[in-house]
Amino acid sequence: MKNTKGKFIIIAWLLILTSNSFSQQSIPIPTPAQLQWQNAELAALVCWDLHAHDGEFYVQSQARITPVEDYNIFNPQKYDTDQWIKTLKEAGFKIAILTVSHETGFFHHQSDATPYCMKALKWQDGKGDVLRDFKASCEKYGILPGVYIGTRWNAFYGVYDFKVNGNNQFAKNRQLHYNSMIEKVVEEIFSNYGDWAMVWFDGGAHGPEQGGPDVLSVFEKYQPNCLFYHNLQRADMRWGGSETGTVPYPSWGTFPYPSTGAGESAKEEIHANNFALLKHGDPNGSYYMPAMSDAPLRGHGGHDWFWEPEREHTIYPLENLVEMYYNSVGHNTTLILGVTPNPEGLFPEADASRLIEFGNEIERRFSNPIASTSGRGDIINLELPEMQTVNQVVIMEDIAHGERVREFILEGKTSDDWQEIFKGSCIGHKFIHRFNSTEITELRLKISESTGTPQIKGFNVYNIEK
Template identity: 65%
Template sequence: MSKLLFVFAGLVMWMLGSVKAQNDRDIPVPTPAQLTWQNAELVAVFHYDLHVFDGEKYNQQKNRISPIEDYNIFNPKKLDTDQWIKAIKEAGFKIAILTATHETGFALYQSDVNPYSLKAVKWRDGKGDIVKDFVESCRKYGIQPGIYIGIRWNSFYGVHDFMVNGDNQFAENRQQYYNRMCEGMVEELMSRYGDLAIVWFDGGAHGPEKGGPDVLSVFEKYQDNCIFYHNTQRADIRWGGSETGTVPYPSWGTFPFPFSHSANQEVVLANNFQLLKEGDPNGDYYMPAMSDAPLRGYNGRHEWFWEPGDEEHIFPLENLMNMYYKSVGHNTSLILGLTPNPDGLMPEPDVKRLKEWGDEINRRFSNPLATASGKGNQYKINLKGKQEINHIILQENIANGERVRKFVLEGKTSDGWQTIFEGSCIGHKFIHQFDNMEVSEVRLTVLESKGEPQIKNFQVFDFSNTLK
């Protein structure tokens, strides 16, 4: 009888193990490019275009429909992409993106298919290539390069919202020409500058099914380990639903559809982009959110491009830290917009603020009191006697997917175990800030999960909240 029970118990354990393995297989996991993206946490996007040089405030609505009269205003006499990249390197950024083209349609490299490019200007005798300079600077300082391609609007060619105006044969011919030119530019940018971390099509990129260029097949021909963002066929990340540099909690790294803007657009856009902001813990596709905001977005402004006399709109350090908590600390990577000036340099006030921000992040999070990691449902940190703590960082091993669905953090005080936080999503990183609490132990208990929980980091901190 005992032998039969033993066999039966073994069969039950085998069945449970099979269910667990099946659950593990059902968990969406990131591609290597997506994993690199989330591990980067801080991403810079440098916006540079002709209207940086016109001495006027940037007017997006006007610039989308008004060609620049004299493209030779483009003359960054002191251009130094090394200076740009050193500024973000010191702040802890890992990826940098350059606007190779934006809404004017002007290309910041030597294009053979788009005559409206650096070949056309007097600067550097028409031989400049800022994309090349940028990528080389990135690799020099250990930053992964990315390229932003704006083809949705092109004021020079008269393209608005992907399409040439008109419905006659002339418009049809121009649309075909524009589509071929866009495909050619994508081929140039994907093939000439080596491996990229991300290609970002601003506002998306209509595919052939909507009358636009076939950019995805060109991208996939040359870049096999790169984030593609995005068109109606593919999106490796999703917009976080605002340009505040923040997302709400929770923000899951999974999504119910294979791309963010599709036949399901009504669902995606509903309730002020709620699905984009929050994701879906039961989604079948790994597609983490990104948070984005310009550095010069303070006090009612929102400037992606350099403007004269705009330094007072650089976000204060306190605001940037709040942004960090609600982006990186909410399971997204933060894309910060930076604005080189007409000389071709990052303005010193911007460089200074970036350095202050990086220093403050390091001050807060480089020296945990204690750390734990492992697999399973419970993790405990024993401190050296009673200590004050005020921050906790949690990280899952997202290489094997987001598994935690419900958890509780507790601290052992003089009055016993007290709840610090009850949550749902951990993902790549969850940061919780709270009032000082004196504890001797800290405990993480996973109450619900999909598959076995895998905690990469469980860290506790104590530091002053006073900004230096």
Template identity: 70%
Template sequence: MNKYLIHIFLITGIIWNMKAQNDPAIPIPTPSQIQWQNSELVALLCIDLHAFDNRSYVQKQARITPVKDYNIFNPQQYDMDQWIKALKDGGFKTAILTVSHETGFFFHQSDATSYSMKALNWQNGKGDLLKDFKASCRKYGILPGVYIGTRWNAFYGVYDFKVQGDTEFSENRQKHYNTMIEKIVEEIFTNYGDWAIVWFDGGAHGPAQGGPDVLSVFEKHQPNCLFYHNLQRADMRWGGSETGMVPYPCWGTFPYVSTGAGESAKKEIGTNNFQLLKTGDPDGKFYMQAMSDAPLRGHGGHDWFWEPNRSHLIYPLDKLINMYYNSVGHNTSLILGVTPGPNGLIPEPDVKRLKEFGDEIKRRFSTPIASSSGLGKNISLKLSKSQKVNEIVLMENISKGERVRKFVLEGKTDKGWEVIFEGSCIGHKFIHQFDEKEVHEIKLKVNASKGEPDILEFSAFYNSNDYQKNL
């Protein structure tokens, strides 16, 4: 064979290899989306003025009724470090603070609105929850996110994105509100450093819908941050309920570039109780992972914000563990709403439950019986001896996209090979629980994939539920 032909074969081989790596075209997550998926546990710290009035929260009233006196905010034992340490002890890797919500009050030092912490008697108007939050996150190694409410603002009279009415007065008020929000967003994105995620509550209408242009401000100042969300862009999606769980399978890909602002921008998204949000679309053109959210105080209630005499609503540990399996174990993040009280501390029962949750997850998944990883459609996991297994964790290298489409898990018992599970989606993480089997080898067989499967983790565990005896 002459040098010319050898050269041709080499070039052809290189091109084929590149094609094999890049084809078929599947959505690839950004580094910020991968960082979010790796967090797995996220806390949403929910605070607003109405948490200090010692009354039950009524959402429909909070959206239309201005707070009589913003100086009800007067937390005498305030300790942001206590908040963030409680999250760290719970195993959370990302935290999000509500810098504003439906009352319209902003918990930072703002030059764009007087309805912010500058107006308070507390700390002589010098307080800044957002600044404290960033400092504590840095101290405890937590990724910081900020939640900005613009859809409702009881103080400015904005409801469902808009100043009500169609007069010149309402038009001028809308322009003023839009400009104010753009300035506030710029403050948050320039004065407080980098953010891992910005969350616009209920979406953020842009100029085309008569709202502020927050997306361009975001893209200018926070290029490495997750954006959630408006009609033009969504870097993740709501999981379709506030139960902290999604069904299986739940794909990290979606057919639309955004889920839209409001309950749904497209009727296809809202159909069948938001089924598309819950399951995603394996053939979707956009990488947009789901989140599973629930308030920590949601066991028989639904308290995103502190209310008096409600600690009995904290989810029991077994319910939280079940959430974990059906959220993180189903390829989503689990977002728990945590409620600081009017004294400025996360209540002790909540802190205790968060610690129990973090400890139990660590106990379950810190020490696998055996682990493996690798490329290809067949991966074997050989155990050192025949032993009981009742949980398997699978993870794909999602930096190359969700490639696996069908797979089978088999365990080798004394009677031969037995099917443990037949599935479809793996994504960032899939956890399968099953009745214990005594095996000495487990196999992962990928029967269908888009491109070569790249398995980041294939681990076996045996976990008892002895912890429940002490609940």
């Protein structure tokens, strides 16, 4: 009888362990590259292309179809990638991404695959390599490097929305040549410059199934530990549905499809309701694919990803950038700010100063919590040293184990009793909530619904003066 009882106990424990294991396996888990991406929180897209040197206002529709008349307009006399990356480092950015090519089709590296690259320039006797210098500066200052590659539009090669115009044999031959050239360029970038933290294909990248170059297999061969964004087969992150640098709440890190598709609208359900699915994600999605929130620094009364003359008035004021942070990083996404060197090869002083001012303000607000804790389970208590006025909380899940929280209530213990502060759903990597100043002695996080055991990596409370 005792042996039978013991067997039942062992079987019961095995069933519990199996159930827990199944539950954990059913939660999408971020890859190391995705985890690194969300931990970075702040990324910069360094936007440079030939049209930034022509002294004229950039019109995207024209840039996509008009070859640059003279590529030797690229002639920066104060060029200094260290200045770029040192500025970003001081501003608290963790990732920097360089546009090695954009819509002109010009490549800012030494290429054997295309003549339309830095070898063609008089600048530095044709030996310059912005991608090489950018990568070296990132390594010097401890910034994770990323590369942005434009293949969808190429004014030099006459490629529009992935394709050469026409259906005759000439067009077909041109398409085959273009596809082969892009595959070779991508191989150069992925094999000659060391490891990348992420690659971003502008507007997506069509593969062979759609008549385009096979960039995914080249990527997987040379950069297996890198974040891939994106083509019709794979996306390791997703666009957040706008270029405002924000996403609405909630924004889940999971998604129902393995990719979003080129142009973010390959599936009607992704395009529907003003990209609602991209903005919010899907808590029941089978794929871990966190959103990004992107915006140009020069987006206040304009939308300048690339430098233009006399446009400093479009630099976002500090208060706008702070709001952007709360509604991007504070909503479980990484904020990407577009920054741009001027024709001299430097971040303009006004842009650099605003970036550092922004970083200092985020540091001021969040570097010294009144109290902090972490824990596992449905209830996490955070005791304060004494009755204190508080007005903001930051909660973080340990997303290495997946997003588990589905519903929660945040409460504060006042002199009267427990008071509800906020009722929410998604926490993810980071959730920031601001509320009216309240005197409390304790905070309580009550998780009413979860998938698996909730794992709270950080639970911090602040009293932040504006």
